[in-house]
Amino acid sequence: MYYTVSEVAKRLELSPHTIRFYSKEGLLDFVERDQNGNRIFKESDFERLFIIASLKRSGMSIKQIREFTILCDKGDSTIADRLKIIMDQRETVEEEITKLQDALDVLKYKTWLYEVALEAGTTAVHDNMPPEKIPPNIRKIKERIRKLTDDMEQRYKAAAQHTDNDE
Amino acid sequence: MYYTVSEVAKRLELSPHTIRFYSKEGLLDFVERDQNGNRIFKESDFERLFIIASLKRSGMSIKQIREFTILCDKGDSTIADRLKIIMDQRETVEEEITKLQDALDVLKYKTWLYEVALEAGTTAVHDNMPPEKIPPNIRKIKERIRKLTDDMEQRYKAAAQHTDNDE
DNA sequence: ATAAACCTTAGAGTATTCTCTAAGTCAATA
DNA sequence: TATTGACTTAGAGAATACTCTAAGGTTTAT
Numbered sequence: 001m002y003y004t005v006s007e008v009a010k011r012l013e014l015s016p017h018t019i020r021f022y023s024k025e026g027l028l029d030f031v032e033r034d035q036n037g038n039r040i041f042k043e044s045d046f047e048r049l050f051i052i053a054s055l056k057r058s059g060m061s062i063k064q065i066r067e068f069t070i071l072c073d074k075g076d077s078t079i080a081d082r083l084k085i086i087m088d089q090r091e092t093v094e095e096e097i098t099k100l101q102d103a104l105d106v107l108k109y110k111t112w113l114y115e116v117a118l119e120a121g122t123t124a125v126h127d128n129m130p131p132e133k134i135p136p137n138i139r140k141i142k143e144r145i146r147k148l149t150d151d152m153e154q155r156y157k158a159a160a161q162h163t164d165n166d167e
Numbered sequence: 168m169y170y171t172v173s174e175v176a177k178r179l180e181l182s183p184h185t186i187r188f189y190s191k192e193g194l195l196d197f198v199e200r201d202q203n204g205n206r207i208f209k210e211s212d213f214e215r216l217f218i219i220a221s222l223k224r225s226g227m228s229i230k231q232i233r234e235f236t237i238l239c240d241k242g243d244s245t246i247a248d249r250l251k252i253i254m255d256q257r258e259t260v261e262e263e264i265t266k267l268q269d270a271l272d273v274l275k276y277k278t279w280l281y282e283v284a285l286e287a288g289t290t291a292v293h294d295n296m297p298p299e300k301i302p303p304n305i306r307k308i309k310e311r312i313r314k315l316t317d318d319m320e321q322r323y324k325a326a327a328q329h330t331d332n333d334e
Numbered sequence: 335a336t337a338a339a340c341c342t343t344a345g346a347g348t349a350t351t352c353t354c355t356a357a358g359t360c361a362a363t364a
Numbered sequence: 365t366a367t368t369g370a371c372t373t374a375g376a377g378a379a380t381a382c383t384c385t386a387a388g389g390t391t392t393a394t
Contacts, residue, residue: 017382039342047312086277089274100264204373
């Protein structure tokens with residue numbers, strides 16, 4: 001049973017253009033062709049296609065995926081190298097998730113700010129907000145922002161001090 | 168106390184080039200200038216700078232951030248619109264995290280495959296692996312890949328059936 | 335037999351986000 | 365006074381990942 005570019009594209013939720021682009025970039029060299037040069041995808045190709053799509057979704061660049069597929073084609077001698085690539089990408093993705101969760105905390109902070117401001121009719125409601133009226137997770141972000149400014153001042157004072165010593 | 172582009176860049180962990188690029192894109196119109204045209208960042212600018220940087224880290228495009236900052240500058244009449252933008256972005260980030268966790272599962276699957284193959288010296292070790300030797304979380308991914316192929320066959324059979332009916 | 339609906343390629347064009355260069359200004363230091 | 369090291373701008377260049385067009389080939393349906 002063979003499948004065409006369009007069928008595979010639908011299944012991987014990519015456009016046929018994108019599949020051909022990946023092919024041109026050397027990601028699909030394992031896919032056979034018929035006598036007219038048309039790509040013929042087999043069931044046995046699906047695990048690899050799925051892995052390539054997953055690596056892409058994980059944020060891996062096409063260049064990196066190509067390097068990986070080259071190793072795959074070289075056979076058993078490259079298993080350790082492939083394992084390293086996968087484990088490095090695991091770390092990259094974990095870092096990316098942490099970054100996004102961090103950004104999510106800030107979005108939650110802003111949501112609270114705007115919900116309170118919407119009810120009050122003005123963002124000025126936050127100007128003299130007593131700390132006990134601020135939820136703990138929101139206070140945490142406020143603290144981070146305050147720290148950003150404080151560190152800045154600290155840096156400035158240290159530089160000024162340094163200048164004093166030089167004089 | 169005023170701060171320069173370089174000082175702010177260091178604090179936000181961006182390059183001065185990037186700060187000026189954001190400025191050119193209309194993200195920093197609230198920042199004042201001195202008599203020579205140099206940007207002067209104040210402590211009161213820091214919350215907004217931090218929010219912009221966080222939105223960027225959350226994956227929001229510069230164009231979207233600009234739209235958001237325009238609303239900020241319009242004042243209290245736009246609070247509801249700003250809240251909507253933030254809540255939409257929350258959803259986007261949550262979806263992105265889900266996508267990455269999904270990709271992470273596949274990377275864990277590949278890690279297991281390669282660790283076993285590395286020990287055996289060949290990826291052929293998986294060809295006749297009895298299911299009870301495969302950890303449940305790994306079997307889950309194997310199942311997903313099998314399903315991808317099965318759905319494909321189903322689709323093909325349905326199309327064939329349709330052709331039969333037409334004849 | 336002709337049209338529709340696929341497939342192919344090379345290559346152009348687009349969007350995004352930097353990243354850097356060139357040319358110039360200004361303030362402080364040796 | 366001259367150099368250093370900030371800052372400014374406009375605009376060029378780069379990297380990535382599509383996205384599409386043009387021109388052509390093959391298969392299927394009427």
